[in-house]
Amino acid sequence: MTRKKQFLELVKKYQNGTLSAEERRLLDAWYNRYGEESKDELDEAGLAETESLLRGRLPLAPPAKIRRLWPRIAAAASILLILSAGAFLIIQKQAKPVIIAQHDIAPGHNRATLTLAGGKQIALTKKSNGTLAVQGATTIIAGGGAVTYTIVDKENMVSYNTLSTARGEASPFPLVLADGTKVWLNAQSKLTFPTVFNGKERIVELTGEAYFEVKHNAAQPFKVKTANQTVEDLGTAFNVSAYIDEKATLTTLVEGSVKVNNKVLKPGQQTDGEKITEVNTSQYLAWKNGDFDFENNDIRTIMRQLGRWYEMDVDYQGTISTDGFSSLISRQHNISSVLKLLERTGGVHFKITGRRVTVSQ
Template identity: 45%
Template sequence: MNPKEKYQRLLNKYLLNECTPREAEELFDHLKKDEAGRLLLKNLQSGFKEEINQPKSIHPEISQHVWKKLEVNIQQQPVAKVYPFKRWISIAAAAIILITAGLFFFKSQPHITPLASRKERFKNDVAPGSNKATLTLANGAVIALNQAKNGLITKQGQTIINKVSNGLLSYKTLSSANNTIQYNTISTPKGGEYQVILPDGTAVWLNAASSLKFPTAFTGTERDVELTGEAYFEVAKNKAMPFKVTANNVKVEVLGTHFNVNAYDDESTLKTTLLEGSVKLSSGNEQVMLIPGQQGSLGRQGGNFQVATVDTDDAVAWKNGNFNFAKEDIQSILRKVAKWYNVDIVYQENAPKKQIWGTVSKFENVSEVLKMIELTGVAHFEIEGRRITVMK
């Protein structure tokens, strides 16, 4: 990791309150080396209040010479004090102002749309998604889980289904003897997410616009489920019964592990990211093993698996309440926005190609996400109902 990426990561972790004391000391030691860094440090402590309301004020001071300092190795010097972190949502949102590909500190002042004009363009705001899903039973009955009361939903064979709380569904098998296997499907719409505990104890977090088909009881020699969209799995260990996820033409086989599968139809590749344990990916005659910290990708047209070492936090940020943009282009970012906020994205011209680094809470209104992107100068937006227009 080069120095630029190193300090991007440290600032990102600090804004999410994930820095160790040593990492925070290193970041602050670096920031205190010149006037622009000290100004940023002061802004961090004050919560970016002035910069969010008057974004022009930050640009002149955060200048090119600070950026150049990130291009060289910087020796760590211990500091006596670790500054306290305050968890303001505005700080998490403001991360994207500073963490942009090739722009850790603004190299030049981008065009800033006047605030009044922005208010006019963003007057039709959209609230974030929430815990919403439907459960389709084996007999075809459909239950809207966000409208159901907590407690017993139904019983199928020897399996009882409970809504534990808002956003959490649980399956429990009372007896496997003579238990008729039936299949259920839990589906989230755009703007929805949900968690389900499967009959074997496996926990699954389902992202927006996704679905999981699974049996009401696991019997035989395998535990098979089918996924569309994206989900994070924490698989209950059972060496005698491997757990298999089928997503499009890729199969993920595990005994007990933590991993994320992104298999949205509008993405060009299917990605499996491993956090713990080991998994085997297969598609046709192609197979590959992953170890923790690796991501296996396969293009929709087939071919060979590509394996890369990645920051697993980026893959599961959605589960933890954030959008993480790690060298992503605006089209990729806005596909995530479209699913979570249930909006349509329309490009007035060709989509900008710049990549963006950053983190922003996904529990803000969509206007807050768009404002942060606008401050990078990459694009401007207009909200009309549930349509977002992207403009240069």
């Protein structure tokens, strides 16, 4: 079956109510990448890109009350499907959403700040290269797609450094700690760590969000401390979200095993420190891969994520919908494009003024 025929089959399944969760996410991804205009054309390469993007994602059971960020294809009278020799088209016959925008807001940047023990700050960007600093027997080198702490001699004195990102920033590449552990930072986050691990434990402290690929050493456990959790590595890749404006600190395990507040997680599980749940891990790693992945998130949760990346403030007017929104959206779009997708549901409206967005129903 050609990809064009496959997409037609998906549309038919949607109309018949037999579309699976994974198939629905495939349509979501297509529409959000190619359906922002009222008439859009998707060639075979575009279809292949979308299919590749979704391959390997875990399907979720569809929630009871959810707003999809593409038009309701079931309303067949408002959709015209056309197959031509070289393209698959969907023409949506409806009014486009109107976002009142005095200014637009560009997406955030891949940059971070490294603060050394003496207070010196080093700006990190994708262009950073070469030796950044020497602290005792530890050399900090940028290159090869990472910032690496390299121990050139035995070091007894421990000093502490901090990697931080502001709103509108995410680390341009992983930080490689002295033990070989790799760390990526999301927006508005801070990681404090020693330049060398000499004690019985390897301990770092986190606020905000980070993804860890830990170099396992059973004789010297690696621990991430947040305000509400202590995460202990048992040979692991995991994500920790510990923003102070969120209701809970969430640890999501991708590979291996971790212990969180004496609870052991398996891959595909998440804990808030109290209960353990099965989750789609790709949703919680989307930020690292340059995307927003919303799965039945309410608008306030979504706007907190957008606020961190777009460095914007958010106001609410009147009663705001508590419906869930689901979509996969690139973090490289201007904010108006993201808000336009949200407005297509008909359940929410936005006004952009400077770096402030007002949300209404």
